[in-house]
Amino acid sequence: xxxxxxxxxxxxxxxxxxxxxFLWGVKSGQFxxxxxPASRILFDDKxxxxxxxxx
Amino acid sequence: xxxxxLDQNELCDYYDLNKNPGINQRxxxxxxxxxxxxxxxxxxxxISFQDEVQAHVTFYLPQMHCSSCLYLLENLHRLDENIIxxxxxxxxxxxxxVYSVQxxxxxxxxxxxxxxxxxxxxxxxxxxxxxxxxxxxxVFKLGIAGFCFGNIMLMSFPEYLGIDATETALxxxxxxxxxxxxxxxLLYSAQPFYESSWKSLKHKFLNIDxxxxxxxxxxxxxxxxxxxxxxxxxxxxxxxGIVFFMLAGxxxxxxxxxxxxxxxxxxxxxxxxxxxxxxxxEIPTALPDIKPGNTLLIHNEELIPADGILTRGKAFIDxxxxxxxxxxxxxxxGELVYAGGKQTEGNIEILVVKEVxxxxxxxxxxxxxxKNKKEKSNTSFVHLLSRYFTxxxxxxxxxxxxxxxxxxxxxxxxxxxAIFIIACPCALLLSNTFTNGNILQILxxxxxxxxxxQTIEDIAGTTHIVFDKTGTLTSTQFQxxxxxxxxxxxxxxxxxxxxxxxxxxPLSKALxxxxxxxxxxxxxxFKETAGEGxxxxxxxxxxxxxxxxxxxxxxxxxxxxxxxxxxxxxxQGFFLFKNHYRDDITTxxxxxxxxxxxxxxxxxxxAEKENLKKMMGNNVTLRFYQKPEDKLRYxxxxxxxxxxxxxxxxxxxxxxxxxxxxxxxxxxxxxxNFTPASDAIIEAKQLPRLTKFIRLCSANKNIVTTSFxxxxxxxxxxxxxxxxxxxxxxxxxxxxxxxSLSILVITFGSSNLLARRLKL
Numbered sequence: 001x002x003x004x005x006x007x008x009x010x011x012x013x014x015x016x017x018x019x020x021x022f023l024w025g026v027k028s029g030q031f032x033x034x035x036x037p038a039s040r041i042l043f044d045d046k047x048x049x050x051x052x053x054x055x
Numbered sequence: 056x057x058x059x060x061l062d063q064n065e066l067c068d069y070y071d072l073n074k075n076p077g078i079n080q081r082x083x084x085x086x087x088x089x090x091x092x093x094x095x096x097x098x099x100x101x102i103s104f105q106d107e108v109q110a111h112v113t114f115y116l117p118q119m120h121c122s123s124c125l126y127l128l129e130n131l132h133r134l135d136e137n138i139i140x141x142x143x144x145x146x147x148x149x150x151x152x153v154y155s156v157q158x159x160x161x162x163x164x165x166x167x168x169x170x171x172x173x174x175x176x177x178x179x180x181x182x183x184x185x186x187x188x189x190x191x192x193x194v195f196k197l198g199i200a201g202f203c204f205g206n207i208m209l210m211s212f213p214e215y216l217g218i219d220a221t222e223t224a225l226x227x228x229x230x231x232x233x234x235x236x237x238x239x240x241l242l243y244s245a246q247p248f249y250e251s252s253w254k255s256l257k258h259k260f261l262n263i264d265x266x267x268x269x270x271x272x273x274x275x276x277x278x279x280x281x282x283x284x285x286x287x288x289x290x291x292x293x294x295x296g297i298v299f300f301m302l303a304g305x306x307x308x309x310x311x312x313x314x315x316x317x318x319x320x321x322x323x324x325x326x327x328x329x330x331x332x333x334x335x336x337e338i339p340t341a342l343p344d345i346k347p348g349n350t351l352l353i354h355n356e357e358l359i360p361a362d363g364i365l366t367r368g369k370a371f372i373d374x375x376x377x378x379x380x381x382x383x384x385x386x387x388x389g390e391l392v393y394a395g396g397k398q399t400e401g402n403i404e405i406l407v408v409k410e411v412x413x414x415x416x417x418x419x420x421x422x423x424x425x426k427n428k429k430e431k432s433n434t435s436f437v438h439l440l441s442r443y444f445t446x447x448x449x450x451x452x453x454x455x456x457x458x459x460x461x462x463x464x465x466x467x468x469x470x471x472x473a474i475f476i477i478a479c480p481c482a483l484l485l486s487n488t489f490t491n492g493n494i495l496q497i498l499x500x501x502x503x504x505x506x507x508x509q510t511i512e513d514i515a516g517t518t519h520i521v522f523d524k525t526g527t528l529t530s531t532q533f534q535x536x537x538x539x540x541x542x543x544x545x546x547x548x549x550x551x552x553x554x555x556x557x558x559x560x561p562l563s564k565a566l567x568x569x570x571x572x573x574x575x576x577x578x579x580x581f582k583e584t585a586g587e588g589x590x591x592x593x594x595x596x597x598x599x600x601x602x603x604x605x606x607x608x609x610x611x612x613x614x615x616x617x618x619x620x621x622x623x624x625x626x627q628g629f630f631l632f633k634n635h636y637r638d639d640i641t642t643x644x645x646x647x648x649x650x651x652x653x654x655x656x657x658x659x660x661x662a663e664k665e666n667l668k669k670m671m672g673n674n675v676t677l678r679f680y681q682k683p684e685d686k687l688r689y690x691x692x693x694x695x696x697x698x699x700x701x702x703x704x705x706x707x708x709x710x711x712x713x714x715x716x717x718x719x720x721x722x723x724x725x726x727x728n729f730t731p732a733s734d735a736i737i738e739a740k741q742l743p744r745l746t747k748f749i750r751l752c753s754a755n756k757n758i759v760t761t762s763f764x765x766x767x768x769x770x771x772x773x774x775x776x777x778x779x780x781x782x783x784x785x786x787x788x789x790x791x792x793x794x795s796l797s798i799l800v801i802t803f804g805s806s807n808l809l810a811r812r813l814k815l
Contacts, residue, residue, distance in 0.1 A: 004225060008232070012206060019202040026194045035145040039122035040129070 088354075089169070091328030091339035092162040101177070105156065109139055112161060113151045114168065114175035119143070127171065135159065135167050177327050190309070193247070197302045200244035203236040204295040210236075214288040215785050230282045230289070237291040241275050245298050247305065263441035263484050266448070270479030271298065277472040288784050290476055293791040297481045300795050304488030308495070308508045325360050325411070329353070332404065342411050349407045359396045361407045362414040365389065368403035372396035373561075383561070395707055400559070435512055436756065437487045440763065441480040448478045455778045470780035477773035477782060482766025482794050483759075490758045490802040494751060497810045502738035503748050510734045513718045514752040516699050520647060521690065521712070523704035524657035524667075527722050529634035530739070536569045540628010543620075547627075549574045550593040551620055554600060557581045558589045562618060563600070566630060588618075596622050603629075616662075634663060636670075639743035644671050646746040652698070656681045656689060658708055687711035703742075707731055747813045754809050762801045769794040 025031065091097055104111040119128070124143075128150050131141040137158040142151045150173075154164050168175055210229045245268070252265035271294060278289025330337040330352040331345065337352055342360055345351070350366065353359055359372070370386035374396045383399050386392055392405055394414035411417060452474045459467040491508035498505060505511065522528055543551070553576035555567040560583075581591035588601010599606045599621045606619035607626055616632040647653060654676040655667055661679040668677070678689065686704075690712045693700045702709065702716035705723070710731035713719030721730035724739050737745070773790050776782045 005228060008210075008228075011209070012232070015202060015206055019198060022198045023195060026191055026198065031194070033144045033146045036125055036143050039125050039145075042122070043126050043129075 089162050089165045090330075090337075091341070092165060093160065094328065094339060094341065097327060097341055098161055101161065108155060108157070109153050110156045110161070111151065111153050112164070113149050114165070114177070115147075115149055116168070116173045117148055117176055118173050119145065119148045119150075124173070128173065131167065134171070135163070138164065138167070193302065193306050193309070196244040196246065197299065197306060200240050200295060200299040200302055203240045203244075204292070204299040207233050207236050207292045207295050211288065211292045211784070211788065215788060227285070233289065233291045234279060234282045237275060237278070237295055240295045240298050241271065244295075244302065245271050247302070248298075260438075261442050261445060262438045263480055263487075266441065266445045267297075267301070267479050267481055267484060270475050270481070273472055273475045277469075277476065290784055290787050292784070293476065293787045296791055296795070297479070301481060301484055301488070304485050304492065307492030308488040310492065310495070325358055329357070329360055345407055345411055347407050347409060351405050351407060353398045353403050353405060355398060355401055357398055359392055359394055359398065359405065360414075361394050361411045362409040363392055363405035363407045365392055366404045366406050368401060370398060370403045370405075371400040373399050435487075435509060437483060437759065440760075441483055444480045444483065448474065451478070451774065451778070458778075459780065466780035469782075470778055473777035473780065473782040474774060477777045477787065477790070478770050482769070482798055483763045485795060486759050486762035486766070486798045486802050489799055490755055490762075490806055493803055493806045494755055497751065497806065497815055498748060501744065501748070501815050502741045503744075504736045506734045510718060511752045511755050513699070513734070514701065514749055515756060517651065517701040517718060517749070519652040519654065519693050519698040520701045520703065521654045521656060521693070521716070523686075523702075523706075523709045523712075524655055524663065525634065525659055526705040527703055527709075527742075528636055528640055528655065530637050534565055534569075535633040535635050536566065537631050537633070538628060539631065540620075540626075543627060546574075546594075547622065549576060550596060550598055550622075551600065553578055553593045554581070554589060554591050554598050557591065558583055560589075562616065562632065563589065565632070566600075566618060569630075597624070598622060599624070634659075637739065637742060641670050643743045643745055648672050648674065652676075654678070654689070654693075656686050656712070658682070683708045683711050687715050690715045703737075703745075705730070744815070747815055751806075751809060751813060751815065754806070758802055758805050761805070762798045765801065766794050766798060 092101075102110050102112045116124075116128070118124070125145060128143050129141055131138045131150075131152065137155045139153040139155060141153070143149070144151070150168075152164055165175055165177075210233050213226065213229055248264045248268045248271065252262065252268040255262035256265060274290050274294040278291050278294070281287040281289045325342060328339045328341045329345070331340040332338075332350040332352050340349075345361055351359075351361070351363065365386050365388050367388065369388075370390075370392055371383045372386055372392060373383045374393075384396075391408075394411070394417065452471050455470050455474060456467060459470055488508075491511055494511055495505055495508065505514075548570050549572065552567045552570040552572045553574075555563040555570075556572060557578050558564070576594050579592040581589065583589045584601070584605065588599060588605035590597065590599045590601075592598070600618055603617070603619050604610055606621045617629040618632070619629045620627050644653065648671055652674070653671055655671070656678050657663070658681055659679060661677075664677060664679070668675070678685075681689070686709060690700050690702060694715075694717070699718075700716045701718045701720065702712050703720045703722060704713055705721060709721075713721060713731055713733045718735065719733040720735045720737055721733035722737055722739050722742060723730045730736050737748075769790055773782070773786070776786055
């Protein structure tokens with residue numbers, strides 16, 4: 001029986017991880033623009049220099 | 056030129072990425088056009104973040120259209136090393152630029168963009184309010200509700216399948232986990248329902264959300280009680296599931312078209328700043344700062360932002376924005392010019408007599424009655440249905456309560472709460488939001504964009520359709536040109552074309568395009584009399600092309616736009632310009648005239664009267680010489696007679712009428728073009744299919760009602776158990792998803808089926 005409790009905890013925490021990933025994705029705007037990332041990956045060189053930009 | 060810039064910076068991949076990356080309609084940018092960006096006040100309103108090193112600014116670039124644009128715009132740092140980075144949001148057509156403030160100014164950034172053909176669109180609207188961000192809160196709520204719903208379902212399975220009563224510890228832990236998982240749904244995810252019902256109750260109006268909020272709360276209390284008491288597992292699964300599905304429906308329905316704006320007012324059309332002349336110097340000034348008495352310098356191709364008196368130069372003003380009339384009007388010094396006109400030849404100076412916000416055109420927008428009109432119309436039939444539904448549920452609950460009070464007081468509360476749990480109008484809300492959402496999606500696939508779901512019902516309820524003529528029924532780009540008079544030889548035609556090609560007047564351009572130049576003829580002694588006509592030697596003859604007065608020297612008023620031609624002072628005949636009706640517009644009109652009253656309003660003269668009558672039958676109301684205000688009044692007049700008016704128009708001249716009407720539909724040649732504030736935007740090419748769109752909108756009500764009837768069947772089954780106080784969680788858990796899913800199938804299936812049958 002205690003095994004079930006452990007499994008329960010494991011399953012909920014995995015699900016919670018996915019929830020957190022989803023919330024993070026929404027927050028960082030990954031669902032806002034579904035066109036540019038898809039085309040950006042096809043450009044040969046890196047489009048932007050990696051400069052330290054502060055938010 | 057653009058190619059050179061790109062070549063120097065090794066960005067030629069641009070041309071390899073896409074077959075036709077260029078947009079060649081770029082007009083040359085006047086030097087100093089962006090001088091106003093050096094103004095600190097304007098700067099601070101545009102820049103979103105700034106420190107000593109760098110600044111962040113976001114521009115709206117309507118020209119963006121392909122992956123090459125994306126590539127180019129994200130490589131701005133290679134064009135100008137002081138641009139640190141740039142990132143494109145393609146859906147919003149925005150680019151966010153980070154540049155180093157010490158080396159370059161905002162103006163330099165804008166000029167760099169303009170030099171490669173992406174002139175940022177900067178308007179007063181941008182300065183005053185940011186465009187609304189999408190509602191992330193709703194998505195968060197949906198995510199959390201989904202998470203809790205899924206887990207609670209999983210935890211409830213043992214309960215459904217009859218867990219062994221001996222394993223009480225396990226059973227209780229399942230129940231408590233459910234209880235905990237339901238709390239965020241109750242307190243966070245369901246918030247929109249509480250807020251909306253609270254708002255409506257404050258206005259003494261029972262909307263559909265009120266009974267739903269009540270059901271959510273009652274379900275939670277009842278279930279919590281069962282868990283604490285140890286008497287059962289509660290209905291957490293049903294509760295969270297309902298919240299999840301309803302949120303999903305809401306999001307689908309409220310999905311907005313981020314690239315479109317339905318709220319534009321006159322400020323979107325006007326430039327941010329104009330040059331004010333003070334003591335001989337040009338000072339860029341923001342529009343709100345312009346005072347009566349200022350002298351403005353209006354450059355070629357600029358909009359006149361305020362009513363004023365022409366003090367210098369010859370104004371040749373294109374009022375197509377305001378009146379729909381495409382031929383420029385000549386104004387002499389001393390005459391009054393109205394805001395909204397576009398100067399087409401050379402620079403002029405005007406003395407401002409009225410502030411921007413008080414000019415004739417802008418006042419139309421600022422009318423009080425227009426501002427608060429739209430809010431009242433929140434009376435969807437769904438709310439009405441749900442109200443009856445709620446009364447019936449309360450009646451059943453009261454009846455059950457009385458019955459059990461007499462017979463068995465123990466079962467009173469279980470029975471009454473079960474009624475509220477099972478019989479909330481969620482199914483109605485679900486069917487409504489999902490049908491609306493799907494119809495909006497089908498319509499947007501067909502380039503017909505609605506402002507919100509309420510518009511669907513408004514369209515279905517239309518009784519009178521009013522069309523604007525110029526730019527709506529007719530196309531602004533093409534004109535039908537016919538010649539009458541003495542026949543011209545092919546060579547003579549070429550002479551006419553050669554002369555006309557020298558002028559930049561829209562009619563001359565249209566004429567030379569119509570004839571089509573095949574021979575190169577030298578034109579000597581070309582002279583243009585603004586507003587009158589042109590003359591010159593083409594080949595060996597002296598040609599005069601222009602108004603009747605210009606060519607013959609006699610005064611004559613003639614309807615329609617005609618250009619007369621004379622060879623060696625001998626009048627030959629005239630070219631008649633007629634509006635070109637959009638293709639298939641006749642089919643549309645004949646399709647509509649049986650079911651609706653039709654009207655046509657036009658700012659033009661009556662030249663087209665007979666033609667329109669032929670197309671639309673005798674039942675139609677035709678009004679000509681309509682000023683923007685007259686159009687608005689006509690709509691009001693129709694509304695007072697009890698009509699639900701749909702206004703279809705384009706441009707600023709229809710803006711007042713679009714706003715006043717029950718449904719204002721703006722016609723746009725391209726959806727990226729700017730359209731006045733309206734309830735819907737339709738691409739001009741799709742206009743002939745309007746009949747089908749209306750039919751789809753009308754079907755909305757039937758679909759919702761049908762699925763509502765179905766949900767009532769489920770409700771009756773549920774109520775049968777509930778009134779007896781015997782609603783087991785298992786029955787609730789089967790009924791809830793079954794009714795939700797079958798509603799989804801019906802709404803999606805029937806609206807898609809109808810769309811396919813209408814060939815949308």
